[in-house]
Amino acid sequence: MRSSVCIALVVLVLPVVQTFVPVGNETTHVTITQNAVMKKIYEVCEAVAESEDREFKPSGSSAEELLCACLGTNTGQVSGAKFHEALNQIYIQNGIVDRDYASSNPHHFNSEAFTEGHSLISQGVAAVKANIREDNLQAARETLGRVLHTLQDFYSHSNWVELGYKITYANLIKPDLTIDNVAEVDTPTCSDCASGTCSNPLLPSILKEKKLTSGYMGLNSPNKPNGKCSHGGGADLTSTQVPRGGINKDERLSHNAALHDTAVALAIDATVDLLEDVRGAVGNKEYLRMMGIARTAVLCFVIDTTVGMSDGIAEAKRVAHSIIDSKKGTLDEPSEYILVPFNDPSFGPLIRTTNPDVMKSEISKLTAEGGGDEPEMCLSGLQLALTGAPASSHIYVFTDASAKDKHLESTIIALIRSTKSTVSVFMTEKTRPARVLHMQGRSGFQVYYNLALASGGQAIEVTKANLPSATDIILDTSTAALVTVLQRARIPGHVENFPFLLDASLSNVTAYLTGNNLRFTLHNPSGVSQPHTVSNGPLATIQTVGNLQRLHFNLNETGLWSISMESTEAYTIKVTGQSATTFIYDFVEEFSGPHSGFALIEGRPQKGLPAKLLLTMTGQKGAEALELQEVALVEVSDASVVNGTIEEMGDGNFLVTVNQVPEGEFVVMMKGKDMTTSSYFQRQTTTQMSLSKVIIKAVVGSAMVPGKEFEVPFTVSTDGLGGVFTISAKNDKDFPLKYNPQLTVNTGGNASGTVKVTPPASTASGTDVTLTILAEGPRAEDSNYAVLRLSVVAEVTDFSSPKCEIVGVSPICPSDCIQSTWDLSVNITDGNGTGIERIYIQKGSGNLFYQSVEDGGITVVMGYYNASCCSPDVIVTAVDKEGNVGRCTYTVQRSGGVSPSLSLPLWACLLVSALSIMHDALPL
Template sequence: MTSLLGIALLALALSGPAGAFVPIGVGTSSHVSITRAALLQKVTETCRTVAEAAGRKFNPTGSSPEELVRAYLGPTATGEVSGAKFHSALQEIFVQNGLLDRDFANSAPHHFNSEAFSEGRGLITEGVVAIKANIRKENFQAARETLGRVLHTLQDFYSHSNWVELGNTDPYINLIRPDLPLDNLAGVDTATCSDCGSGICPNQILPNILNEKKLTSGYLGIFSSTKPSGKCSHGGVADLTSVTQPRGGINKDERRSDNVAVHDAAVNAATAASLQLLEDIRLAAGDNNFLRMMGIARSSVVCFVIDTTSSMSDDINEARAVVYEIIDGKKGTQDEPSEYILVPFNDPSFGPMIRTSDPDEMKAEISKLKAGGGGGDLAEMCLSGLQLALTGAPSSSYIYVFTDAIAKDIALKDTIIALIRTTKSTVSFFMTTASGRRRRSLTAASFNDYKDLALASGGQAIQVSKKLLPETTDLILDTSTSSVVTVLQRARNPGKDEIFPFVLDESLKNITIYITGTSISFTLTNPAGVSQSHNEASGKLGTIKTAGNLIRVRLNADKQAGTWKINIMTNQPYTLKVTGQSIITFIYNFVERFGGSHTGYAVLRGRPQAGQPATLMLSVIGRRGPSSITVGDVNLVPVFGPGPGATSTLTDMGNGDILLTVDAVPEGEFVVLLKGIDKVSNSEFQRQSTTRMSVSKVTIQAVVDSSVEAGKALKLPFSLMTQGSGGSFIIKARNDRSFPMSYPKSLTLKTGQYANATLTITPPASTPSGTDTTLTIKAKSSTGVDSNYAVLRFSVFSKITDFIQPVCDVVSVLADHCPNDVSQCKPFLWELSANLTDGNGTGIQSIFLRQGTGNLTYTPLSNPLIQANYNASCCSQIVEFIAVDKVGNVGRCYHSIVRSGGPPALPLSLPLWLCLLITAFTVIVAVPAGICLRDKAVKVFVGVKCL
């Protein structure tokens, strides 16, 4: 099954040669489409379950991600919810799914080629262990990336093996159940295929293989035509073994006239298998964390990085007041942040990072902050704390830094910029001036460094006295809300008189203009020609507040849609930013195309290459799904210059997805500017990315697998190339966990030629399973003229040998009060008791009710044997509860008292002799495989109550 970055599929089919796009089903059944279908179905099921359990209706108007999110979270008077994070989560999974065809094209286990069944299942098992551990530690991005790779391997089994040729229509559950054996595998010396000279044969599998139900898969040779005698080939132009006897191939990647039935069967089985895997992860994680992994939560994440040195008492008090205001004012509303993150820093210490979705817990944590300590030079570990926040917070977060000192760890500045560009998070600095503080003279660090980092991220660098600090924190309240979008952002250094037009559409609410700088005059004009100047604190267009170097203009609620203008007059440096709230937005990534047997696009881990066309993948998000938006122009616009920016070519792939090719990328730093039409209001809209990007003549290529075992060294090959002048390049690498690393400190490059090197990183054996690690590799020419970076993520997991599911023994079921006539069920109750044990002794961590409206109670989870009791109305006739052990194995306890006719109910109470006679003939009911924790018969006592 071909793996392309999801939204590139149709473009390749339309624009490339036939060999460049190998679909699974006429362009509609690829890895991406199968993964997308499974994810949307499982997310829809989960949203409906959670919403209905909370007493909310769940009626999406369509199947698009934004419509699902809107139906689940729903609009309120305080704002709208955005589907952008759900879109981003889907794209992260799609991208990693596709990269397996680039990074592991010749690995048989990753694709279940060459009969590597045990090894392939091992990859799935290892991946699922890492995913569950990541979710437990709330490292959701790492979980998503691993999920994309695992789904690719799982889906390939059905296309590359003979599973469906053997007549199987259901998924092979043993692939995700490592406690079950892989049965009836064809031996290495067993011939499996007949010859197919034409390369297109209805069925090459030998009759005895089919009759004996032997499992095999095609051998694939990208660099060699050798395969064991008599074995099937994968097939296709890229497979050199396909011309070795027996010729041909059994892959079902492409739907052809000769393989329609098996191809469609493979697609159906792969989709069902994907749903099985997602359901296992969902049950282990719980519904809420499963949805958080998928990016379905309120958009805002409030993240504070706070200096706790001795002079920061006032600043800490103000940060604490802002957090309390956010929590108290937005708790229970749609604008309540989905997560709170706190990172304190001092000198020489920083951290730990505290993250929670519980507002009361965040209140307690920030109340503990006390000012004290700090170095004598009064420069703090600010960037170390910020690095911790950038690697720990979700992508596209808003991060607020409070300090009154310059950064002592300024050497991290380049790493911080790389992380900002990779995560697309927005960083704002609140720097106060402490009276009487002695400051050392630092030529390497100043407030300008904070301004550089803020501008790179699309944030603000605010310099203000401690007394006026409360006047600036409205910025936090503005952005700690749902659906914040940027309409326009520009910077000028030096400043000059200039008019900036920008478009406001009908969907925008809470529109705010931010200007940072000194000695600034401006005039704001609406589409009707009405103006307001900078010295009108409350005018016809909005309210203006000034504190320190920040000017904040909040437009009146009755703003007019159309083209506005702001004329800024100053010769001093300044920044301008226009924001609002709207669910109309876009997400994007710079990508590069890769070749091989399955071509596709990979997200760039660094800056785009200079002198080459740039390619972007965009997803545009509308109020009623992609059909409610028409995209007009998309351009790369210089941040500092007034030029028109680069021209581009758009390829509309449908579903709001766009492939953008830019022939001439602007010099210097630029942003993405998109304009279009909102069909709901028939009005023009404008949106801009916040993160600045620039090109580089240096390219870094590096590949990291999804996870590494604690205590073992990970060897990471990387390559470096420059299109500029050759010579010596300085290499610097950092990771956010301080794991020991070794790598060459420099490489000598020749223009246009790659130089290869290896970095080794070793997580200590004590590293907790599920720890997410961010690794940044930077290369810079010895002259300092050019540089680039690669940001990589991987997870650490502990070796797990427990794959046994928790076991449920149903002890008794008392349903004697339940009449056959369901219409008379209301006054009656029924009961069930069961014993729960963990088969391998790691212990049960959680038990929760999955089906049923009754009451579930159980003895302490610390007990080796847990007694569970359930009682419910006879109107609620099915119960299912889930037990999850400490490593994520999932067990189910299921029982139904639904009756299909039969004799009338027995009397409620019987004499002892008759009771014993009836119980001697109690019906033994066999529970279907896969339903209960352990497939076994359970006694069901129907209508019996002994005196």
Template sequence: MTRSVQIQPVRKCSDKLTVGVWPGPRPPPSTVDSVLYKKRSGAVTEQPRMREDCCPLSWKSTRTIMPSLVGVALLTLALSTPTLAFAPIGGGGASHVTITGSALLQKVKETCRAVAEEAGHEFNPTGSSPEELVQACLGPRATGEVSGAKFHSALQQIYAQNGLVDRDFVNSAPHHFNSEAFYEGRGLITEGIAAIKASIRQENFQAARETLGRVLHTLQDFYSHSNWVELGYTEPYINLIRPHLPLENLADVDTATCTDCPSASCPNQMLPEILKDKTLTSGYMGLYSSAKPKGKCSHGGAGDLTSTAIPRGGISKDQRRSDNVLLHNAAVTAAGDASLQLLEDIRLSAGNNNFLRMMGIARSSVVCFVIDTTGSMSDDIKEAQSVVYDIIDSKKGTQDEPSEYILVPFNDPAFGPMVRTTDPEKMKREISKLKADGGGDVPEMCLSGLQLALTGSPSSSHIYVFTDAIAKDIHLKDSIVALIRTTKSTVSFFMTPTRRRRRSLKAASFVDYKDLALASGGQAIEVSKSQLPQATDVILDSSTSALVTVLQRARNAAREETFPFVLDESLKNITIYITGSSITFTLTNPGGVSQTQNQANGKLGTIQTVGNLRRIRLNPDRQLGRWKINIKSPQPYTLKVTGQSTITFIYDFVESFGGPHPGYAVLSGRPQAGQPATLKLSAIGRKGASSMTVEGVGLALVSGPEAITHSTLTDMGNGDILVTVSTVPEGEFVVVLKGTDKVSNSEFQRQSTTQMSVSKVNIQATVGSSVEPGEALALPFNVMTQGAGGTYTIDARNDKNFHMEYPKKLTLTTGKPANATLKIKPPASTKSGTDVTLTIETKSSDGANSNYVVLRLSVVTKITDFYPPLCEVVTVLADDCPQDVSQCGPFRWALTANLTDGNGTGIESISLSQGSGNISHTALSATFIQAQYNASCCSQIVELVAVDKAGNVGKCYRSIVHSGVPPALSLSMQLWLCLLVSVFAVRP
């Protein structure tokens, strides 16, 4: 069972001193010295080193602590916490996940509380579950059903990328801070933080989450794989996330660091002189060789061949053993605190709202419109505009208000640009600009527009396509299916066919739209232009929070069939959709009461028929329990049952991997045929995982028999379940979950919307870094088949049309991977933070086997400015404030501060992270700003945050709380006092 550990925030050196800024002007270049250090190769390299003041560090980070002073505290921690491991799996102790999750939850809570205080309402979660956190974070507007699914998905994306570092970079020393690769490891962190900030600025939140997961893994590994905690440090090494600060006291290649440990279980292998001099080292890791420099520490463990070379043993603290309990727990705590520091830096750079958006804290509904703007679409565009206006006007200020609006127009030959906004009034303006024009009598770039929407919208979005013609770009169909399966977004088509002359396009028809809708769990609604206003009620139904699917099936053969489904107490606004021609049906509730298609207003609900759509809205007083619907049709049809409920689930197909730290990796493509399928599933209840019981998970054919495959469930804790399905259906299938809601003691069922199938061919690729504009990036990938060998085609596309080079064909031998490389080069003019979605597909010569991988790549301009803006308080006018706080009401105080970014890119934003007063500023030059703050004497603390255009964060803190410090003592003098105190009182 996985358990979480609460990690406390780092306590700064002084609550009344500027934190994270230089005391006074930045030193001129003459004060920067060079440090000669030997890298592992023995080469001598110059590394600039900047002197550092005390205050950006916490007190404890600059002093040593004798083991005797902390032994009792660490022993208490060892006895009170669960068994943890930095490895992603192993005895249920998933410490990378635990550390990351604890830090993320804590930082989200802090951010939610800050947002609530700014808005003037309380932040008071009713419990500790993510669902209750989301409900409280969204505030008074989050009445009704608000789902925590997006928050869970954001967490899982971060966890997944964190774990992948152990698979995709298992032999990379920098990714794990192995083999004394300190500069290279910090380089990965620096590059990653820059990419995260750039992605957030462009609102590419999924790219930011994925990079964040990888960066956190590397940062956390520093504390497990180095001797940081052996040296007695209990606070994080903040220099790892502040590249303008030096890495000090690093062991060079000739310095012996460890004693021999023949038993491989020694409490502390550090040589006495290493401990005395506070020399930083890390263990060497050898997966394929036992060679290491003389006298160096090993990582340790069965997978490390160097651990048998003298000095034997290992200093890794990944696993907690009887001989390293204190060190392991100290490493876990330091890694958690370091994760909090990194998240705080990102939060201050991004701002509270964008940080919460990155974390999926939003109402669940995201609506995206993909609209044909050719000449015959005038009526359709007017209806789309009307629907958008209705959504905005009717749902504004409610829990159902969409968290984001997206618009993608397409014509022929153009498509886009994509408009994304959280401002409903901006969406009104943008959609009002659409005009029907051009296109002539040819099909349009419908799938190109849809591809842009799928890559630009958040996962699990609802996308609505308006068109009256077939797709000219039908060659994108396989890529669209791959994107649908990867993003789990739902696509619905509103088709109003016209009699346009069509070019000869092989396989292009309205059936293609129906295939894509079904693959996504959406609907293909075919109506006349005059009927379109009635059909768009579907959009109002689905553009809502906490939407879940109870059942979805499709039938191609003409036959009569009865479909059972379960309705639980939590479900609201239950709607049944049937699309098809010549449909007759009978709906029956658990009490035996029935209603047919001929009864528009019956005992069970209201029925609306428009075009090929039947929409059945059940009455609010519907019975709980097992319902059924009997359907007869001579034509193909689809059935879908939806409702609103916070009881839902998210899932990913995963595969296990080995190595020193085995784990599970999310499959980007289709699962392998002939093998058991494994899913990692998170069950989401009304009050967290404890408020529900999962009784069964299986796979069901959408177009086949109702039989659901059996599975084995392994509880991983906190609602996470590992599901193993021994026999996977042949055909398109969905995931079905059944259980009991403990709140109402009612049975429930839920179904995934996106269809999946298996394949005998597999394709694997990894993105290891961002790419600079104008520079080419090589992406290695491999393809392997368990089916027949032979020639397989390779097709790659990206949503930005960047130039790519890759082999168009590969010759495969059964069971043997074929390696290849794709090169992609973004133009030099590409904006930093651009998110590129790359799809690589492979297909056998006969088309019987195919698969895909979808990758996200960030384009980030090389960052050369790592210095935070500087802040100096120049005046504080607080003489009128009474010492008795109870008398503060009528009085105010003011502060003036100078903010500079002289050696950088210029200050981009100034905000408050603490304080409830008013802030204004005057730009005196491109790099010099004067800020004015005015507040009630009842609000006695202020912290200004300045962010430069590179995303660096500088802070300026001031308190007027009476503490005995002479008022005339300047802030700079206080900083220098802090420095002197740390030198004489902390350092031995």
């Protein structure tokens, strides 16, 4: 029964896999990865549910319903946006290997580069495991995507399938093993195929001796060693040289259909195997977090700890404790808590935890010291938060002073755009009224208004006495399934009506208006109105704090609402609510080559070209219950709205092309229909974006090593004004950087530069560094940026896995499992490795007990597992300090079967009363 449910899920979530390269709207490296990823997520969710003694039964076949079942609830507002966002980070990096490493043989196992390709996989998997251990999950996902591309290419580009193998090549994901029996460089491997469509051109001697080879690929030269197979295809220049043709199985064609189908199946199986290795090293729950299975709310504070902010610190403590206590155990419970203090001249460290009690303790430790009314290191602290928090986070800044580090403003805006995070700033002044504070805000505090506007957050001017009222916005926005229905800014303000749709899925609808002397009227679809002068009216409760007006809607009548503004001073409007119906997007560009496709644009899209977006819709019942009707780019400070053309790509994914992009800052708006409620919805992003004639591109090829200089090459091009460009590079870990701050770029041309990064020798393996490279044109007329995540991974010398041996099983379980238990005993050793770091139950709902003993100079961990006969399966996993994994797997037999008659050791019985380790991993 379990298998049939899982298969149904995978088939419905994924398009049919036909090729390894793009055909129409399908890129099968991505769909192969999706297939394997979803299969493994289902399996791990099932194991976690079993360990928690709860049912795992998705209510439907969509990824969103899988998410709900995995989190343990099939009710309430659970957004799939961050789940899709996390998975897309894997998929995008998988596909981009064909652009960034098109000519790299190891990345594709071309030209018999087996040893080098194997090394790439080993190094990449080590980086993924180290990143997860350091809680750098986005870096882990991006590296994982690239590694999986290389692994999958082995089965399409080598002759593994032609040799008759029907199982995966296990050595590929085992760093301690080698790639065996590779054809020597002077050994011919293929016969000539004039038509280029021979079903199997490999020489009989290669097939008989089972010699491993792969096709040679020449993008710039037709040369290849004599007698060697070519990759094949129009882009491969070697395929016209004898022996002609090729052996790639990237596309399903008439002459290679069976070989291609086998290659696809093995690529999926190999991907599952690699994912299982990662899952074993990090544990079930951390694996699911890496895959985006987590509640959507994240609580992130950036707090000024100077003496002048003592009241603000006290309020931040109160708010944080209140939120943590009120949301614990609910759907709104944050999945992660982040705290970054800043002062002068210090800032940080970033404190991150999934444990609410740990965060309460850390916030309680904050004390006010030093500083005063002088500028503080606010933007440095905010930079840490933006790079440390998950994408699309809400970040709350508390300060009473201007920023000393204003030079970071461009870097912060680049990070905001890259992460799509929202920044709200609570600006306080001890005794001065809001009017005076407002006058100061447009000078010393201007940078905070800029950042709030760019991110779609709030810049809230409030006295410290009224700060408790203003922080209601944190309670509103640190919640699950938060969506934005409308956001606009008018500088200066003018009379205007702002319509917006409220649909049946929305709850807790709230509007925020910031500005001075605000005058407005709220209208519902039935014609009922409420002016700003009525604080408790038929439509909303209006709360005024400083420059903020908070409208909490009393009812959610569906249809077209509006806010009519009458003010002439600057103002912003934002309408939010809770709903699982939302979307995620990325600006992309097409790339050509042997395997063309779409690549993520890291900076601002290019001016003068159509803008392209990859958009994913998500809802409570999956994308199939939603109908996308309109996608537009909306200028935030103007009434300009430009619709795009929509091309459906399947599974809730769409390619949107906008030919005439707004000139100013814009956001993305989506409209559609919910088929389950027959109501129309409207959603929009909050992060502002604009176009640039400056393009900056950088590629990271590998991980950094502690203590060693690492080079990041980049290229700057422009269709605008040429001349001397100013280059600026920043990183969130303050690692030493070397680069030329000036680069000459001619109009219509490009120029290359290098940023050299040196992580200190003491840097922990798995540390992730966010590097932002900014390029500003002559006279500061235009600029752009690239944001890169670099991993620091120490050189790995231990590749041997721990050994797990079953030494006792008793007894056989009866048919009636409810009143019976069974036992298992194991011995675990690590030989000459780095030592066992932890042992845990990967599958099973029983109890594990263990102790370490010395036996002939070797440390042996003796473990004892006890479980109900209703939980017959167990996987005991041991992980060493390098992330190598060893397992014992067992399924107890029922009455009438034959079971090993191994006796349970006496120490196990004594150990039960002394030690208790339940379900998840604990260190030795």
